[in-house]
Amino acid sequence: MINNEIIKVKNLNINFNKHMAIDNLSISFNKGETVLITGRNGSGKTTFLKCLGGILFPDSGLIQFGNKVSKRKIGVISDKMSLLEDYTLEQGIAFHSEIFGIDKFNFSLINQLNLKYERKIKTLSAGERAIYHLSLIISQKPELLLIDEIIHMIDAYIRELFLEALIELINDVNTTIIMVNHTFSETGRIPERILIMEQGKFILDEKRENLNKKIKKIITHKEIEEDIPVLFKKESSIQKEFYIYPFKEEFNSKYKYDFQDINLTEIIKSFIGGCYAKKRV
Amino acid sequence: MLKKEFKEVFKQMLYFLLIIFLILCAEFIERVISKSTFQFFDSFFPIFQFGILFMAFFFGISLFSSEVRQKGTEYILSFPYSRLKLLCIKVAPRAIAMILFYLLYIVFYYLGGKNISIIAIVSFSYFFFALFLISISFSSVRDNFLVNAITVLFVFSGFLALVYAVYSIAHVLKGYGLFCFPFKSIFMAGVSFVEPKFTFFVILFLVLPFITSFVLAFRKFDIRSCSIFNKRYIKLFIPTFIAGLILSIFFAYSGIHNPYKSYYLTENHKLIETNYFNFNSCIYDNESKIKLKESIEPYSWSSVEDEKHIYMSDWSEKDVYKVQRFNKINNHIETSYTSNKKNRLSWRLQKYKDEIILFEREKGESPYSTKVGKVRSLILINTVTKAINKEKLKFQNKWKHISSFLFGVYETSNERLWLKYFHIGKNLYQIVEINKHGNVKEIGKSKNPPLYVNNILITNDEQNIIFESLTQKEKKIIKKIPEKRDIHFNPRWFRPNLNHEKKRFIYASAWDMKKKKRKKLLVLNLENFKIKDIKTDFNLDGYLRVFNSDIAYFTQIDFKNNLIKALYKIDGEKIKLLKRFKNVERFGEDSSFEIFKPGIVIRKKGKVSVFSLPDLKELKFKKL
Numbered sequence: 001m002i003n004n005e006i007i008k009v010k011n012l013n014i015n016f017n018k019h020m021a022i023d024n025l026s027i028s029f030n031k032g033e034t035v036l037i038t039g040r041n042g043s044g045k046t047t048f049l050k051c052l053g054g055i056l057f058p059d060s061g062l063i064q065f066g067n068k069v070s071k072r073k074i075g076v077i078s079d080k081m082s083l084l085e086d087y088t089l090e091q092g093i094a095f096h097s098e099i100f101g102i103d104k105f106n107f108s109l110i111n112q113l114n115l116k117y118e119r120k121i122k123t124l125s126a127g128e129r130a131i132y133h134l135s136l137i138i139s140q141k142p143e144l145l146l147i148d149e150i151i152h153m154i155d156a157y158i159r160e161l162f163l164e165a166l167i168e169l170i171n172d173v174n175t176t177i178i179m180v181n182h183t184f185s186e187t188g189r190i191p192e193r194i195l196i197m198e199q200g201k202f203i204l205d206e207k208r209e210n211l212n213k214k215i216k217k218i219i220t221h222k223e224i225e226e227d228i229p230v231l232f233k234k235e236s237s238i239q240k241e242f243y244i245y246p247f248k249e250e251f252n253s254k255y256k257y258d259f260q261d262i263n264l265t266e267i268i269k270s271f272i273g274g275c276y277a278k279k280r281v
Numbered sequence: 282m283l284k285k286e287f288k289e290v291f292k293q294m295l296y297f298l299l300i301i302f303l304i305l306c307a308e309f310i311e312r313v314i315s316k317s318t319f320q321f322f323d324s325f326f327p328i329f330q331f332g333i334l335f336m337a338f339f340f341g342i343s344l345f346s347s348e349v350r351q352k353g354t355e356y357i358l359s360f361p362y363s364r365l366k367l368l369c370i371k372v373a374p375r376a377i378a379m380i381l382f383y384l385l386y387i388v389f390y391y392l393g394g395k396n397i398s399i400i401a402i403v404s405f406s407y408f409f410f411a412l413f414l415i416s417i418s419f420s421s422v423r424d425n426f427l428v429n430a431i432t433v434l435f436v437f438s439g440f441l442a443l444v445y446a447v448y449s450i451a452h453v454l455k456g457y458g459l460f461c462f463p464f465k466s467i468f469m470a471g472v473s474f475v476e477p478k479f480t481f482f483v484i485l486f487l488v489l490p491f492i493t494s495f496v497l498a499f500r501k502f503d504i505r506s507c508s509i510f511n512k513r514y515i516k517l518f519i520p521t522f523i524a525g526l527i528l529s530i531f532f533a534y535s536g537i538h539n540p541y542k543s544y545y546l547t548e549n550h551k552l553i554e555t556n557y558f559n560f561n562s563c564i565y566d567n568e569s570k571i572k573l574k575e576s577i578e579p580y581s582w583s584s585v586e587d588e589k590h591i592y593m594s595d596w597s598e599k600d601v602y603k604v605q606r607f608n609k610i611n612n613h614i615e616t617s618y619t620s621n622k623k624n625r626l627s628w629r630l631q632k633y634k635d636e637i638i639l640f641e642r643e644k645g646e647s648p649y650s651t652k653v654g655k656v657r658s659l660i661l662i663n664t665v666t667k668a669i670n671k672e673k674l675k676f677q678n679k680w681k682h683i684s685s686f687l688f689g690v691y692e693t694s695n696e697r698l699w700l701k702y703f704h705i706g707k708n709l710y711q712i713v714e715i716n717k718h719g720n721v722k723e724i725g726k727s728k729n730p731p732l733y734v735n736n737i738l739i740t741n742d743e744q745n746i747i748f749e750s751l752t753q754k755e756k757k758i759i760k761k762i763p764e765k766r767d768i769h770f771n772p773r774w775f776r777p778n779l780n781h782e783k784k785r786f787i788y789a790s791a792w793d794m795k796k797k798k799r800k801k802l803l804v805l806n807l808e809n810f811k812i813k814d815i816k817t818d819f820n821l822d823g824y825l826r827v828f829n830s831d832i833a834y835f836t837q838i839d840f841k842n843n844l845i846k847a848l849y850k851i852d853g854e855k856i857k858l859l860k861r862f863k864n865v866e867r868f869g870e871d872s873s874f875e876i877f878k879p880g881i882v883i884r885k886k887g888k889v890s891v892f893s894l895p896d897l898k899e900l901k902f903k904k905l
Contacts, residue, residue, distance in 0.1 A: 016505060016506070016509075017506065017508065017509065050355075050503075050504070053359050054358065054359060055355050055358045055359055055503060055504055056503045056504065056505065057364075057501040057502070057503045070361065071360075071361030071362075072361045074359075074361070076359040078355070080355070081355045081356055081359075082351060082352035082353050082355070082356060083351075083353060083356050084348075084351050084353045084356065085351040085352065085353065086351055095282075095285060098282070098284070099282055099360050099361070100360075100361065122351075
């Protein structure tokens with residue numbers, strides 16, 4: 001492994017009853033990186049994340065963690081993950097602290113929601129549970145944090161708390177965060193690297209800063225030239241939208257189109273849309 | 282996490298003990314209401330025994346049930362533990378609880394459960410741990426606890442059948458014929474026909490495939506559908522099971538004994554052989570071997586033999602207890618009496634003139650725990666007319682006794698009275714007479730078991746041996762001999778035949794009760810009522826046998842090494858060495874030494890030799 005690498009994945013394969021969820025996937029992640037994995041439903045994002053978290057066992061392939069990464073420093077948080085529901089918050093904290101060797105528990109998030117410690121975990125709402133779970137994970141001071149589709153299910157206030165906590169974690173512990181998400185309006189500011197998954201493989205792996213340069217949109221009434229690579233085309237009775245990927249600087253001089261910059265949400269939408277279009281074909 | 286698991290298991294143990302306690306309370310209340318005299322332990326132990334079997338099942342099957350119920354499987358899989366460590370953390374507290382319960386079972390077993398246990402300790406121990414391990418191996422078959430539980434029950438039933446099948450195969454491979462040992466008997470009596478160390482390996486290799494497949498499959502356990510885990514489990518299970526099966530058959534084959542056979546030498550020098558593995562009986566004479574249509578089990582001390590017939594109890598059929606009559610001339614077997622299905626018959630039969638006498642008692646009562654009173658009936662079978670007279674015994678008093686034996690019969694001008702004694706306390710035997718209507722009348726006591734010979738009742742107290750004649754109205758002392766030694770007459774071999782053949786001698790032993798050692802052999806001359814020592818210069822460990830005659834036999838035994846050392850003939854005061862034996866085991870997997878009135882039967886490493894008594898001439902059976 002290269003020094004800065006925290007995880008290296010080699011030829012990873014996972015099957016679900018003959019359905020190939022992860023298909024010979026190889027990738028690596030660096031220390032302190034914040035990564036967003038997205039893609040259409042069923043593309044294998046959650047499976048990949050659970051594999052990194054040790055919840056799923058690969059059928060073949062290798063997941064290597066950097067030398068200094070202990071399993072106690074890996075946090076997994078998911079919208080579907082239940083904790084030990086019969087425990088009270090207090091018991092849950094004590095149990096989690098014992099398992100992960102937490103010396104000093106960070107109560108700040110729980111206190112902000114004014115949760116009572118004698119409440120049972122099963123009585124928490126989805127948002128409260130997310131914050132409670134994040135508190136457990138943050139207290140681990142994780143070197144790797146795996147977040148699976150949490151953001152979309154929590155209200156605006158809790159979402160803000162959640163994201164602030166993440167940012168604090170990145171700043172304080174230099175945690176590597178890999179998150180799977182479908183909404184980007186609020187998380188959009190966090191990721192440095194964007195991965196788009198399709199049929200168990202990454203079809204896009206770009207630094208966020210490069211992504212705006214590599215994908216552009218053309219709005220026109222006619223068809224465009226065939227040598228312009230179109231990722232996805234959106235058509236209406238009024239106009240046609242062409243998403244161009246990979247965009248090259250020379251296109252500006254060669255063609256007279258207005259190559260527009262687009263935001264992250266639109267970029268991802270275009271990729272996912274492209275995947276659906278291919279599937280239709 | 283270990284702490285959490287211990288807490289959980291401790292809680293389960295408490296629930297379990299609470300349930301047992303509640304059942305016992307209900308039982309106790311029921312007994313108080315019904316005024317039953319049963320002992321508390323009699324109901325506690327079987328409940329406890331089945332309870333901990335259920336506990337073994339529950340501990341195994343509920344390995345992950347708490348997480349599954351709380352949907353927390355994903356959470357625990359995210360812990361910084363390897364799958365094997367996680368499994369160890371889960372299993373360890375349950376294994377400790379299992380050992381604790383097992384130790385408790387052992388304590389209760391030896392505190393009194395031994396006598397009322399319905400499963401032999403060996404079988405119970407194997408099944409207890411096997412059930413736990415098999416249950417663990419099926420704890421992840423499905424997320425549904427009920428489905429897992431049903432699966433385990435099916436698999437465990439199959440496992441028990443497999444144990445039986447393995448022994449059957451080994452038995453056939455060894456050339457001992459078809460194995461018909463009743464499954465129930467294995468469960469109740471333990472797998473006594475196989476060396477214990479081999480049984481351990483047989484069971485181990487049948488259990489190992491379950492647990493190794495589970496552990497290996499669990500190394501890759503995750504939240505994917507159970508069918509993926511099950512496929513992995515089955516892939517591992519099939520080869521390990523085949524290997525385990527072959528090894529267990531090998532160990533069963535290596536450890537299986539020669540079939541246990543019993544022999545009975547009839548007075549007309551025919552030899553009856555009963556094979557306890559296939560429940561076949563056959564009869565040998567000089568030239569031939571005839572297979573009997575039914576199995577019979579005659580014993581020298583419990584069967585009655587006359588010129589034409591042998592009468593014996595049959596306990597071999599399930600819940601049927603009957604008296605069989607075997608015709609020595611034409612080998613015909615018939616049933617003389619069958620007990621009520623709810624009842625049991627006494628094993629010992631006795632005969633006086635034309636009557637066979639035996640007792641019938643309620644099921645559940647054992648000779649060791651019964652109380653006199655409500656349960657016993659007197660059965661009289663007329664050997665000529667085959668008529669049966671059955672009367673309930675009507676007692677004056679109720680004693681708790683551990684043994685009772687019929688030891689004589691005397692006749693008045695108008696009735697026949699049966700003499701029986703009950704052991705009612707330390708060095709205290711109550712003597713009663715029973716008439717044909719079942720009325721029980723107390724007629725005296727004795728320090729040691731009494732005798733009735735030559736129409737004389739012989740008893741003893743601390744100071745004397747007392748000789749009395751019996752009449753309908755009174756007992757009359759004929760003679761008292763001062764005797765302070767602890768003398769035990771040898772009545773056992775008189776018992777099958779209670780006929781009044783005139784005897785000159787009674788043989789007895791003087792015992793050192795503290796050392797539990799025979800000090801002297803004695804002879805009591807019934808003509809002059811003098812008791813004399815028989816002069817011996819050898820160790821008197823062994824058995825004294827008298828077969829309704831004035832001649833007795835003393836078998837010298839090395840009890841420590843289970844070896845028969847010598848056979849002596851005693852005639853009055855004279856004692857003569859008949860034969861010394863080398864390496865003849867008293868009993869063993871394929872060895873036995875049995876002495877009958879007409880001869881001795883020696884089975885040495887499966888080979889049977891028969892010698893007549895008293896001349897020790899070898900009796901040849903060509904087909905034996």
